[in-house]
Amino acid sequence: MTSCTRTPGCAGTVDDTGYCDVCGLAPLPAADQSGATASAVTPLASTRDNWTVASLVSLPVLAFSTDGDATQPPRVPEEARFCPGPGRHPVGRSRGGRPGLDRGFCPRCRTPFSFLPSLGPGDLVADRYQVVRCLARGGQGWVYLARDAHQDDLEVALKGVLHANDETALAAAIQERQFLNTVDHPNIVRSTDFATHDDPVAGPTGYIVMDYLDGMSLRRLLVAAGDARQPDVALPLDHILAYGHEILAALDYLHRRGLLYTDMKPDNVMRTADRIKVIDLGGVRRSDGTYENLVGSADFLVSIEELRARGATPRSDLFALGRTLAELFEHRTPGPDTPGAAADALGVESFRRLVARAVHPQWDRRFASATEMSEQLLGVLREILAGQPDRRQPEPVSLFQPSAQLLDAGLGLVPPLHTWVDGPDTTLLDDGRPAAHVVALGLPTPRPDPDDPAADDLAAVGAPDARSLLAKLATVGQVSVEVELGRCRAYLALDDRRSAAEALAEAGMILGERAEADWRIAWHQALLALTDDRIAEARRQFDAVYGDIPGEIAPKLGLGYCAERAGDAVLAARFYAAVWRRDPFQASAAFGLARLRLAATDRVGAVAILDEVPALSRHHDAARVAAVRVLSSRLAGGPPTAAELEQAVGRLATLHLDGGEQQGESRDRLTTAIREMALELLRSGAAGALAPSPVLGEPPTERAVRVLLERSYRALGQQAHRPDDHDVLIDRANAVRPRTRW
Structure with missing residues (x-):
């Protein structure tokens, strides 16, 4: 035994355990204890191959090389160092200018602790898995690279998830974790086994056995994207959204099976050569409305108040994904060639709103499912990519039914006969801006909610006019939000605003507390405001809808009109352009842009926009007629x-x-x-x-x-x-x- 030299004035001695019997500390090691991470950023390069996400984004296939220094394991940060005993006291922290210990025992309860990997090269787990080296420190334990002796030395990853001195508890935990072996999704790392090993410090430890992935986490990718030594690494916004799409596919798979991931963050998503993989399944649990022993990281968890009230839910997983996307966005690779980087592009704002809804502090204001969030994410992605010439394509099925009405106030029609009978000899060309009540009736109509009690009846309803529709809706027996919204629109078509408002109020009463978070209510409130020519109120309601469904076109079309009416030509052009760049069959947006150019006496620019309406569009002929009228008429400029x-x-x-x-x-x-x-x-x-x-x-x-x-x-x-x-x-x-x- 030797005297303790770790703490000045300590009268203890270092026994055969290597630790002082008074202060619980060990002598300072000769090696540097600065805590700096020795491993360098993984070098990587892109190949000539690509892989495509959602048929939209082409991502480069990456080739990864070995870590610069694989012999030095990652260090556990000081703020995460706690005694494993019941008191959870901080241990292993720096003090008095001296770095903290990686191994020792708690000075309060004498419980041993270790922040070093318990397995070393050559160790055998479950008489099958031979450890090669330590890979990383996960949320619950160390992750190791090992070789499976039963599978021709196939490389696997061992993820430590459990310490349990109680053999009964360990057996129950092993049985509980067996459901991970049934998880099979291309975007989730495959779990093949659950093994145990006797840790000399912590006792029996459980390990999830997973496929070993060659790649880097999104955390390291975002670091590499900012490293001048990694010129082949980029993190543009379209790549971030592509990663989000793949993660949502994985979360949707888990949620549909009654499972929660709970620990989503950039560290737990791997970018392999040609795939995104969600890793670290140690926190996966059944969705049972509880939150005890929840695995998660503080910066990515919902509030404790929500957990107490609702437990962990799919919405808390989506909250963590929103935080993940936000962090990736902070480290994105900007540049003039980045899709959606035009000065008037709306894609970045739509992305911000997508994230804002995902991380909304109110549970019921967030996305309810991974499918719902994925639909909006894809819409935002299409908007980001819309600046590329080959990306303009008809919009796939959305939350709105396409409108057959062209919002042009007759600009695309041949002048009627009364133009010569009633008009003066010389007239300025009408700019084609429709009245607000016409826009209210001509905007796309929301598709009925398939979960509405009257969904089947509404699918069979067909009526030639608003009065006939009201008569048929009166025969629907179920109490239905969609029936009331249909009545609201029918009354607007009949210019019965009072009855329309009453129908909308009835829809709100059916929804109850959910009405405030239902974008359909805000949408119809915007339509009511337009019919009364209350442009500012309509704009406020359309903006609320945009916040809830940022990937949809319809609210942007409404916002474009409101900005145009308010005299904000720049903002109006931004919204109209976002719609028009994205879908060449949205001719109302093209006519909106043409109107703005006519107002600026830009005859050539207006015609250029009208010429973009494709031949397959139902409004192609109207655009060609409008172009002839623009070229042959007097404008304000002459x-x-x-x-x-x-x-x-x-x-x-x-x-x-x-x-x-x-x-x-x-x-x-x-x-x-x-x-x-x-x-x-x-x-x-x-x-x-x-x-x-x-x-x-x-x-x-x-x-x-x-x-x-x-x-x-x-x-x-x-x-x-x-x-x-x-x-x-x-x-x-x-x-x-x-x-x-x-």
Whole structure:
């Protein structure tokens, strides 16, 4: 025995255990005790291969090399060092400038403690698994690389999860953990066995035997992404969302089987060469509404108040995932080439809202299931990728039914006859902004909740108009939120706002306390506000919906209109562009962007947007008509140029009008509008040399255009159904025809 030199003034002696019998400490080791981690960031490089997540994101296949120093095990941080005895006293902490001990015994209760791996190279666990080295320190114990002697030395990972001096408790725990062997999902590390080993300090210890994965945790990946020595490592936002999608698939698998993961964090997700794997299954437990002995990390756990009230739930797993995504986002790799990095892109804001809902402090405001969160995450991912030309595609099934109505206020229609009967000789082109009540009826409609008691009845309901719909809804016997919301929309279509508000209030009463957290209520409140032209209130409600379902298009379309009405062209363009870049079949967003450009007298920009409406869109012809009208009409900035008018003439010949006929009433009206503008340009001397054409004459002189315009007015006169209208059009014809001697 020797005198203790660990603590100044200590009168104890170091016995054959290696520790002082008074202070419980051991002499300072010769090696450095600074606590610095010796292992370096795992070097890695990308190969030429890729793997795809959700058919959206192409991720590089990574090749990993061996750790720079695999001989030094990770150290347990001081804040995690506690006595294993019942008192849970802090032990092994630094004191008086001296580093803490990795091994010793508690000075209060004399319980031995060790923060060093209990297994070393060559140790045999359960007479089968030979330890190679220590890999990491998990939430419950050490993780080791071992070889399975029964499987041709196949490499496996041993995850220590339990110390139990009570043999009965150990046997029960082993039986309880057997369910892990039934977990089989491509994004969850496979557990193959549960083994025990007698730890000399802590007693019998249980080990989950898992597949060994070659890769790095997301924690180390985010560190590597910021390391100049790792130029092949990147963590852009689309990759973060792709990782989140794969993690959600794993959580959904567990939740559907009545299991909770409980310890989600970047440390417990592995990025292998071509896969995301959730690891460290030591905390997996059955979803039984309790939280005793819950495994988790403080920064990723819900509040203790929630755990006491509800226990651990799937929503607490999703909360931890939200925290995980937020931490990855803080270390993302920015750059001008990052998808969604355009100055007006909305994807980053949508991502922030996705995370905000996942980590909302109120239990009922968070995502209720991994499936629900995954749907919104994919929507945000599509928005992030929407800036790439090959990413524009029709939106898959969402929470909203597509709307057949085009919110253009007639800009995509051929001018009606009353334009010439009632209007002045020279008019500015209407910008096509629809009235608020028209938008309320024309926005996409939420799909009925499949869990609603009346879902089957509503699926069979078909009605040609709002009154018929109300009559059919009155026959539904169940108390149903969806029935009341359907009644609300039907009353709005009939302009019965009072009854619409009453139906919405009834839906809220059925939901009770859940109404505040139900985005459907906020959506219909926004529609009610629009019908009353209360734009600020509608904007507030649409924003609430956006916060709840950030991956959906519909609330962004509503917010774009509200911003446009409020005169905030920049914000309106941001919302409209987010919708339009993402789905080329959302023509209402294209017309919204075109309107904003018309308001800025950007005729060319408006036409460019309208030209993007694809041929397969039901609104393709409307966009082509609108482009002709924009090119041939007077804007606030003045009339079109001769070149723009000639474009209108050329486009007119390609329009599908009057059922495809070359002559007809619609073509006559649009031709009339073009000829009127040609005459105005010729009379002002701004026409220059217009190209010869059947529409403007060959050559297009003022006299030739007058003759053609006279014919147009007389053709419009044949469309009149009232004598007074016919007379007005004939007067126009007489007023414009060239003067003659006779």
